[in-house]
Amino acid sequence: MARPNKRTTLREVAEATGLSTAAVSYALRGKQVSKETEERVRKAAAELGYEADPIARALASGRTSMVGVLAGDLQDLWQQQLMAAIGRELLASDHYALILDAGGDPERELALAKQLRDQRVDALLVSPVNPSEEGWAAIADALPVVAVGDSLSRARTAGQVIFDNRAGIDAVLEYLHGLGHRRVTVLTPTRPSTPGRPADVYVREAAGRLGLWVELVPCPQELGEATAVARRVLDGDWSATAVFCFSDSLAYGVYGAAAEASLEVGRDVSVVGFDDHPVSRVLTPPLTTVDWGLAEIAVEAARLTVAAIEGKRVRRKRILCAPRMSERGSAVRV
Amino acid sequence: MARPNKRTTLREVAEATGLSTAAVSYALRGKQVSKETEERVRKAAAELGYEADPIARALASGRTSMVGVLAGDLQDLWQQQLMAAIGRELLASDHYALILDAGGDPERELALAKQLRDQRVDALLVSPVNPSEEGWAAIADALPVVAVGDSLSRARTAGQVIFDNRAGIDAVLEYLHGLGHRRVTVLTPTRPSTPGRPADVYVREAAGRLGLWVELVPCPQELGEATAVARRVLDGDWSATAVFCFSDSLAYGVYGAAAEASLEVGRDVSVVGFDDHPVSRVLTPPLTTVDWGLAEIAVEAARLTVAAIEGKRVRRKRILCAPRMSERGSAVRV
DNA sequence: GACATCTTGTTAACCGCTTAAGTTAACCGC
DNA sequence: GCGGTTAACTTAAGCGGTTAACAAGATGTC
Numbered sequence: 001m002a003r004p005n006k007r008t009t010l011r012e013v014a015e016a017t018g019l020s021t022a023a024v025s026y027a028l029r030g031k032q033v034s035k036e037t038e039e040r041v042r043k044a045a046a047e048l049g050y051e052a053d054p055i056a057r058a059l060a061s062g063r064t065s066m067v068g069v070l071a072g073d074l075q076d077l078w079q080q081q082l083m084a085a086i087g088r089e090l091l092a093s094d095h096y097a098l099i100l101d102a103g104g105d106p107e108r109e110l111a112l113a114k115q116l117r118d119q120r121v122d123a124l125l126v127s128p129v130n131p132s133e134e135g136w137a138a139i140a141d142a143l144p145v146v147a148v149g150d151s152l153s154r155a156r157t158a159g160q161v162i163f164d165n166r167a168g169i170d171a172v173l174e175y176l177h178g179l180g181h182r183r184v185t186v187l188t189p190t191r192p193s194t195p196g197r198p199a200d201v202y203v204r205e206a207a208g209r210l211g212l213w214v215e216l217v218p219c220p221q222e223l224g225e226a227t228a229v230a231r232r233v234l235d236g237d238w239s240a241t242a243v244f245c246f247s248d249s250l251a252y253g254v255y256g257a258a259a260e261a262s263l264e265v266g267r268d269v270s271v272v273g274f275d276d277h278p279v280s281r282v283l284t285p286p287l288t289t290v291d292w293g294l295a296e297i298a299v300e301a302a303r304l305t306v307a308a309i310e311g312k313r314v315r316r317k318r319i320l321c322a323p324r325m326s327e328r329g330s331a332v333r334v
Numbered sequence: 335m336a337r338p339n340k341r342t343t344l345r346e347v348a349e350a351t352g353l354s355t356a357a358v359s360y361a362l363r364g365k366q367v368s369k370e371t372e373e374r375v376r377k378a379a380a381e382l383g384y385e386a387d388p389i390a391r392a393l394a395s396g397r398t399s400m401v402g403v404l405a406g407d408l409q410d411l412w413q414q415q416l417m418a419a420i421g422r423e424l425l426a427s428d429h430y431a432l433i434l435d436a437g438g439d440p441e442r443e444l445a446l447a448k449q450l451r452d453q454r455v456d457a458l459l460v461s462p463v464n465p466s467e468e469g470w471a472a473i474a475d476a477l478p479v480v481a482v483g484d485s486l487s488r489a490r491t492a493g494q495v496i497f498d499n500r501a502g503i504d505a506v507l508e509y510l511h512g513l514g515h516r517r518v519t520v521l522t523p524t525r526p527s528t529p530g531r532p533a534d535v536y537v538r539e540a541a542g543r544l545g546l547w548v549e550l551v552p553c554p555q556e557l558g559e560a561t562a563v564a565r566r567v568l569d570g571d572w573s574a575t576a577v578f579c580f581s582d583s584l585a586y587g588v589y590g591a592a593a594e595a596s597l598e599v600g601r602d603v604s605v606v607g608f609d610d611h612p613v614s615r616v617l618t619p620p621l622t623t624v625d626w627g628l629a630e631i632a633v634e635a636a637r638l639t640v641a642a643i644e645g646k647r648v649r650r651k652r653i654l655c656a657p658r659m660s661e662r663g664s665a666v667r668v
Numbered sequence: 669g670a671c672a673t674c675t676t677g678t679t680a681a682c683c684g685c686t687t688a689a690g691t692t693a694a695c696c697g698c
Numbered sequence: 699g700c701g702g703t704t705a706a707c708t709t710a711a712g713c714g715g716t717t718a719a720c721a722a723g724a725t726g727t728c
Contacts, residue, residue, distance in 0.1 A: 007684095009683095009684060009685085010684060010685060011684075011685095019707080019708090020707070020708050020709075021684085021685075021686095021708095022685095022686080022687075022707075022708065022709080022710090023706080023707055023708075025685065025686060025687085026686095026687090026706095026707085029686095032705085032706070032707080033705095033706065033707080034705080034706060034707095037706080037707090051452050052684085052685075053454065053683085053684055053685070054452065054453050054454060055389060055392045055393045055398065055454050055683085055684080055685090056393055056683065056684035056685040056686090056713090057684080057685055057686075058389045058685090058713095059389045059390055059393050059683085059684080059685070059686090059713050059714070059715090060684075060685040060686040060687080060712080060713055061685080061686055061687090061713085062686095062713080064389065066432075074418040074421075074422075075418075077411070077414075077613070080411075080414040080415070080418055081414070083414075084408040084409075084414055084435060087408075087433060087434070087435060088408075088435060088437075091434065096432055096434075096453065097432075097433070098400075098430055098431075098432060099421060099431070099433055100421070100425065100430075101418060101421060101422060103422075118385050118388065119388050119430065120387065120388060120389050222612075223612035223613065223615070223616065224612065224615075227615075227616060252612075252613055252616045253616065255616045255617075255618070256615060256616030259616070259618050259620075278556075278557035278558065278586075279411070279557065279586055279613055281557070281558075281561075281590060282557065282561060282586045282587065282589045282590030282593070283589075283617065283618075284589070284593050284617075284618050286593075341714095343713095343714060343715085344714060344715060345714075345715095353677080353678090354677070354678050354679075355678095355714090355715080355716095356677075356678065356679080356680090356716080356717075357676080357677055357678075359715070359716060359717085360676095360677085360716095360717090363716095366675085366676065366677080367675090367676065367677080368675075368676060368677095371676075371677090386714085386715075387713085387714055387715070389713085389714080389715090390683090390713065390714030390715040390716090391714080391715055391716075392683095392715090393683045393684070393685090393713085393714080393715070393716090394682080394683055394714075394715045394716040394717080395683090395715080395716060395717090396683080396716095
């Protein structure tokens with residue numbers, strides 16, 4: 001015995017109005033019927049407390065009004081923030097966000113994408129994709145995929161909101177260079193296994209150009225582990241003068257480790273982040289970081305996604321986010 | 335023309351094996367069929383790349399394998415953290431979390447709950463409910479509701495994970511009292527309109543008992559606004575010596591405002607939080623706060639929810655979370 | 669050997685809605 | 699007054715599964 005709570009069905013409304021179910025269906029979606037019939041139907045529906053069953057509707061129409069949202073790593077506080085914003089935006093457009101966390105694992109990411117596709121979401125909104133994977137083709141084949149992030153995921157996407165990572169990285173390294181730093185440790189959120197990320201490449205290029213010595217250190221986004229890694233970096237014979245973190249979360253780890261080591265950020269160590277999470281502003285010293293405009297990103301991502309669902313051939317729109325340095329107190333002249 | 339990507343259907347598997355769709359349906363769920371038939375069906379299904387359509391299944395079976403998760407206010411960083419954890423846990427039990435954010439508005443919360451019910455989620459997992467509402471009855475009537483938080487939401491829930499807020503509040507105020515504080519400002523995350531929250535009552539009771547002067551100040555969870563409120567509190571003729579924040583997010587706002595006012599937290603101002611968000615540990619000074627054990631909360635909440643879905647009459651299980659003070663550097667003797 | 673009992677399948681009726689195609693009657697120009 | 703539209707519905711065929719009810723051969727019992 002299933003739940004005995006019967007909702008009123010379309011048929012009941014039809015019977016109540018003496019119309020066919022089809023007529024009612026049309027009427028409720030404002031199609032094909034006379035103004036007065038529509039009125040009559042609406043009234044009856046309201047009286048009976050009718051609410052269309054989304055499941056049945058999905059089965060018949062093929063659309064679920066759900067968007068699969070894939071976060072690269074929800075340990076990253078900024079991504080939590082982004083997901084919250086995206087959820088809000090999608091809801092505002094009458095879509096539900098099914099948020100899944102890949103936990104920084106590219107393979108898991110792809111697996112979850114498949115799961116979401118199988119779950120019949122209308123579209124996929126993917127945060128930082130690992131572009132190496134070509135299993136994505138099979139997915140982009142089945143539904144529109146919108147990418148947000150530095151993702152290279154090309155062609156197949158129905159839209160992209162891209163961070164100009166190269167520009168951001170250049171800006172930060174030039175900034176540090178301008179402050180006199182010559183040796184910089186870069187904390188990247190990547191697992192060691194992931195090869196040749198474009199971001200790494202950009203760092204090396206910029207460093208080469210500026211004559212900077214850089215050291216790339218992979219680091220988990222989880223704050224406890226990030227602190228541990230930072231501790232190891234700062235301890236003993238650390239020969240650099242600045243730490244550039246690929247996410248503000250990682251920078252927080254550096255703050256923690258620095259405090260433990262009695263180093264003062266913004267005096268003994270310079271730190272730069274990469275997201276502009278709200279917390280960065282209230283730290284002491286406030287974190288110098290790169291602002292990508294989270295709010296607009298969420299809005300644009302949601303917009304592109306909804307457009308893609310509605311079949312608007314948006315000529316594969318690409319939105320480019322420019323980096324804005326938020327210069328605060330954590331990086332200083334050396 | 336809808337998407338032309340046909341998935342393989344049950345019928346195709348049936349034809350391929352020469353069985354009826356019913357037999358295949360049973361076979362794939364390991365019921366009623368001989369071991370060898372099951373094997374044959376599985377093989378065929380695998381070859382054809384068959385994957386049951388969750389929508390069709392939901393329509394027929396009445397279960398969507400989706401859980402509606404209602405966050406009280408996702409501006410609160412700790413709640414973001416909690417939602418991420420709950421999403422993970424639910425996924426581990428083969429359920430998808432449909433996370434919606436009430437943004438601190440009790441009415442919106444109820445409206446979203448209705449939306450989720452109409453969306454046919456199998457169960458509702460509600461974070462901080464406003465218990466005054468009795469529209470909840472209609473919802474709890476239609477599906478199992480699991481509550482997590484200080485929620486009073488009674489009877490109708492299928493399970494609860496409760497924070498012993500009274501104990502937490504007592505612990506904090508006693509702690510502050512022990513440090514010599516006699517005048518405490520309390521930042522509450524509530525909109526001014528919300529009347530008589532139990533938390534407020536607990537504060538007044540404890541304050542009365544301890545002979546503490548307290549001032550309750552409502553404050554938005556959004557960090558920028560929280561900072562603004564904190565600024566106003568600390569400015570000029572602030573006569574208290576400590577700020578007790580009902581969420582770590584709010585405490586971060588105090589850190590920000592204090593820095594602006596050149597007050598040093600842990601020297602000029604004592605601050606206590608209430609969540610133990612990871613960031614609290616890396617602040618300078620690290621935030622003294624109350625740890626509720628987020629990880630276990632997520633696990634228990636997910637467990638209760640899944641149990642409720644599976645119809646286990648869990649005798650309305652209630653899990654009580656005890657507060658654990660994380661004494662760090664932000665509150666000092668005065 | 670007759671009858672009850674499993675086992676393993678099959679048939680077909682839904683689940684509640686959408687939508688292509690068909691029907692009817694009113695309306696139109698000429 | 700006749701073919702051609704058009705507006706407003708109705709019919710009915712799905713969408714892709716689940717599941718109660720029934721069938722028939724295999725097995726068991728005495």
